[in-house]
Amino acid sequence: MAPLISIKSDDDKLEIVNQLLLPHKTEFLEINSVEEAHDAIKTMKIRGAPAIASLAALSVSQHLTRALRAAEPPAFLSSPSALKSHIDTTLAYLFTARPTAVNLGAATRRLTKTLDDAIAAGKVPREIAQELVAEGRAVADEDVGRNKLMAKWAGEWLLQRVADRGLDASKGVNVLTVCNTGSLATSGYGTALGMITYLHETRKLQKAYFTQTAPYHQGSRLTALELQTLQIPSVMICDTMVGSLFQHHEIHAVAVGADRIARNGDTANKIGTYNAAVLAARHKIPFIVVAPISTVDLDVHDGSQIPIEHRPALEACLVRGIRYPNEGGETEQVQVMITPQGLEGIYNPSFDVTPAELISAIVTEKGVAVKEKGAEGFDLSPIV
Numbered sequence: 001m002a003p004l005i006s007i008k009s010d011d012d013k014l015e016i017v018n019q020l021l022l023p024h025k026t027e028f029l030e031i032n033s034v035e036e037a038h039d040a041i042k043t044m045k046i047r048g049a050p051a052i053a054s055l056a057a058l059s060v061s062q063h064l065t066r067a068l069r070a071a072e073p074p075a076f077l078s079s080p081s082a083l084k085s086h087i088d089t090t091l092a093y094l095f096t097a098r099p100t101a102v103n104l105g106a107a108t109r110r111l112t113k114t115l116d117d118a119i120a121a122g123k124v125p126r127e128i129a130q131e132l133v134a135e136g137r138a139v140a141d142e143d144v145g146r147n148k149l150m151a152k153w154a155g156e157w158l159l160q161r162v163a164d165r166g167l168d169a170s171k172g173v174n175v176l177t178v179c180n181t182g183s184l185a186t187s188g189y190g191t192a193l194g195m196i197t198y199l200h201e202t203r204k205l206q207k208a209y210f211t212q213t214a215p216y217h218q219g220s221r222l223t224a225l226e227l228q229t230l231q232i233p234s235v236m237i238c239d240t241m242v243g244s245l246f247q248h249h250e251i252h253a254v255a256v257g258a259d260r261i262a263r264n265g266d267t268a269n270k271i272g273t274y275n276a277a278v279l280a281a282r283h284k285i286p287f288i289v290v291a292p293i294s295t296v297d298l299d300v301h302d303g304s305q306i307p308i309e310h311r312p313a314l315e316a317c318l319v320r321g322i323r324y325p326n327e328g329g330e331t332e333q334v335q336v337m338i339t340p341q342g343l344e345g346i347y348n349p350s351f352d353v354t355p356a357e358l359i360s361a362i363v364t365e366k367g368v369a370v371k372e373k374g375a376e377g378f379d380l381s382p383i384v
């Protein structure tokens, strides 16, 4: 079966699959403005750090394509300075949608550089806008190729490590992942789920294990659907079962994505990732972070400086899905409240930070980074 997709874009037409309705209903939603893109990101209709960046960049391309074709051109195309002020404001606005995922910031920096270079080269507003349209599309288009690269680097690194340690992987390796890092979270193929897909495609995977990933259930709703679609043998566990899984099953690695990686390798990722890393260290299981270079934020020295998004308290009190039993193929979406009405005191950070000390390797499209012997952290500056 064809892999799932998160974004469809053709010329100035932009659509996303509404991930709030998955896995029970596949509904595409048109995005017709930067404001709609911002709202889709903020309300989690699209999520996953690379997919967020792709949608934001494509919405800027769409906005400028439509401006260039307008019978009456908007005022911001009247001069390079007017265009710069408009684009700077637009990008800053998009970046406010979700604060932890930094890929959006990297896309913003790319578009700002294109804008500044074109202005410095003395180009007219229409030419500058055309260059921005192309750059916005490139941000989204480049994602799949680099995901395939990092997936292969990560998969091969793990297989070598398993061989070096003399572990039995004759039936293939077992890998645990957290959250959703596949086609739905990127422009295609995925990061950590890309590594799992690569191992499956090369017949080196026994099973993929994944956590449900409460409270938003990116695991049980999205990763489950992706693995099922790709026909990858898999097992879902509740978030609380990671320790038990490690005690009773041979797990060769934990592989996760990232929303922001600090210069020293401390990594912000979906809430629950840190728990898995602590347990992996206890069981001497390699813990691998797979993410594009655009997730590394060299301006942030360590994890304590990474802004952590807190989602609305209500989201931790609700579970989305369809009614059970689902006899007539009914896909009516329901949200069920699992707490008493009016409950106060709800803690709902969307991400946690795994210290570099607990991370065995950080894998990007450029290769595998490991720590110097005896070092607690990574030095990621040479690879960025």
Ligand SMILES: CSC[C@@H](O)[C@@H](O)C(=O)COP(=O)(O)O
Residues within 6 Å of the ligand: 047, 048, 049, 050, 101, 178, 179, 180, 181, 182, 185, 186, 190, 191, 192, 218, 256, 257, 258, 259, 269, 270, 271, 350
């Ligand atoms: C390739 S996706 C990497 C991360 O963005 C992913 O692991 C994650 O934490 C997603 O969180 P989400 O809140 O669903 O956007």
